[in-house]
Amino acid sequence: MRRRDFLKQSVFASGMTLVPSFLKGMEFLSPEQLSGYKNVIIIQLSGGNDGLNTIIPISNDIYHRLRPSIAKKSDQTLAITNDLAFNLNLKPLKELYDKGEVSIINNVGYPNPNRSHFRSTDIWQTASNTNEYLSTGWVGRYLDANCQHPYQAIEVDTSLSLALKGNSINGIAVSDPRQLYRTTREPFFKDIVGHAHKEMLDEDNQGYLYKTMLETYSSASYIHETSKIYITDTEYPQTKFAKNLKTIADFIVSGLKTRVYYSSLGGFDSHVNQLNSQDRLLKVYSEAIGALVKDLKKNDRFKDTLILTFSEFGRRVKQNGSRGTDHGAANNVIAIGGSLKRAGVYNELPNLSNLDENGDLRFTVDFRSIYATILGNWLQVKDHTILNQNFKKLEFI
């Protein structure tokens, strides 16, 4: 058995216990061990991105009829097929698409869609049914079932999303690893941590506070120490979102044993004069993604990375009275990766002649099928224990 294969196996068995002693002192993976260590980056476009002006059903008459002043003309787009086109601001995405590194999944949603941002965000993040309120997220439950360390799921942001909260393990939120590290180095806290021991902690609230503090402390050192190894020289755009993706790239290439990364780009919640703001945001999104993929390719990590982009809901097909769109339902989801099984347009285009009673797109793919696919096919864990139901897996990875 080659060393790489061995490592791959032991990682999938999700236990450092299987790793021989010569590796135990090393908390991170060295470059040659890194290969095959699969991870996923999840990006939420917060506020409800209008999928129909992102990936555009350009030949559809209903699209043009219902959106007289905000429909894109074909010369304002980048053609994918005769019927479908990218928003002009998604050029970097189009380039990846042409290389077979993008899969577009249409009509993703869930039964009885909720049109409130926070409720629908909760539904996506907890993978709940629409009338079910869960206090743990799907990534958090992945940590519970398959991981030992909080840093195996990292949100590059200042606070932790519900998605990464588990019952016994929460993921780690970090926007600036150095800053997090510095907070934990506060001499006073260092003293407390120095005096605390895991075995003396009870299951009560006080024990929980100490446990979280110790975990934060060790994760912060781990992330800080490990991510010092690689600082990218790839150029990223000067946006906050791009900076976050750059941090993720540094983590991945440095060999952090992190499976899931989470980040978001906000600002999609416009109801008036949507075109300008959405176009600007899509440009921010795609340029940052372009830089990230370039960076990962340069370091031979793209083949082990999957990037999933979703928004909590799409927008109504018909434009509203102020050159915008209102909250809708089903939407497209974009999967980007160096090892896609099926690139291209994954399924049928949205059916604009069969809308629901609100005039919104109907879903044909449950978003939890995508999670099941990522968990089962990509991270190779039991998706059923995490999602509490069986969802049909897709075939894009």
Place this chain on the structure above:
Amino acid sequence: MSTQLSEKEIQHLYWRAGFGILPQELKIVRRLSKNEIIERIFDQSSSTAPLSMNFGILVKNKKDLSQEERRKLRKLRNSKMTELNTLWVQRLIDTNEVLREKITLFFHDHFAVRLKTPRACIQLNNVIREHALGNFGTMLMAVSKSPAMLIFLNNRQNREDHPNENFAREVMELFTLGRDNGYTEHDIKEAARAFTGWNFNRDGDFVFRKVHHDYGTKTILGTTGNYNGEDVIKILLENKQTAKYICAKLYAYFVNDIPNHRHIDELATSFYESNYDLTTVLKTLFKSTWFYDLKNIGVKIKSPIELLVGLSRPLKVGYKDPKVLLYLQRKLNQMLFFPPNVAGWPGGKAWIDNSTLMLRLKLASLILNSGVIEWQDKGDMPEGVLMIRQEMYSKMKSKLQKKVQATPSWTEFLNQLEKKDKNALVQFIIQPSLSRAAQKTVSELHHTDTKNFIIELMSLPEYQLC
């Protein structure tokens, strides 16, 4: 009854019924009996001071506004929402009606509404405040008829020809019976029909629109009649499950996250038999012996608001920049008037993740000492290093001072402290008993600088509990 409470028990009562105790209050009440203290707390909240704000052009009829003014509306609404938020936080810090505000906070979470309409939000908040120590049934009715609730749970769209079940569902699931506690989907559908026609006019007054109401017969929770919305609320209140559900939540809020069914039943009986009188049930709670059981003291994780208000009150902290208050609430995951969803804040351990915990531990030094936990020289530092460190701290302090702009009144507070020995300060600041790690840490600290020692105590994980 002349039971006396220990100092720790008095502090326990004041943390749960409010946001901790001030030294001067402790001095007064330690001479009183348990019942006298409890009556005193209720007396201090006998009056009601509603929140009030100037809404500018938001009160005008939209038709009377100029183009220019209309364009400003959305912005103004947002800025008034933040003003409302900080108005309440500052009220929590300054108020004498502490128990009333604490209960208002409970029902702010129970009747969670998240809107961008400041007038509706302040009205709902004042309705809750008005009834906080009164009758729960009356509060429920007034809340259900408030514009905020009618907007948030879509009862205005609930009409005979196309019913909207949102309010009918939540009134059972979240406000009265609790999820899966003896109602069916059919009950929800029928109740929704009863609530048809509930609406409000542009002054925010409740109106019943007869043309939208479904006058047919409905069967709800096994009884049949030509019910309207008021009838449904009466039916829900007649069901003792409502008293049980509310008391279980009161128990979790005031006593312990871990339910004790015997104690909850005791509360529910008192609540139900008093026809849902909140003063009665809360006096039952605070006067019980089990409320003061050791296992209930110092075991609750403070909500971000309890933490923030709890350390701001004794030092009468003023916040010059309201943005700081908003920032802290956002980072700590509890922004008043912006609950995450209709189910309110999950609370308990859910308040804690690695980033919120580190900020919570830093909070006392951030607000009360410009971000710095002073370095205590243990004599193991070379002089040069010590100097560099002190220089770094003073730089950091002046930088953060400009950002935080909080003004604690240290001199006044320190003057009011009766005892300044180590043990007395630990007992006064910290509710739970110290973990071994904290004991060791505290034993190594000097307490000659009282201010600094207090900040250190407030930076212990134990201070997160009350």
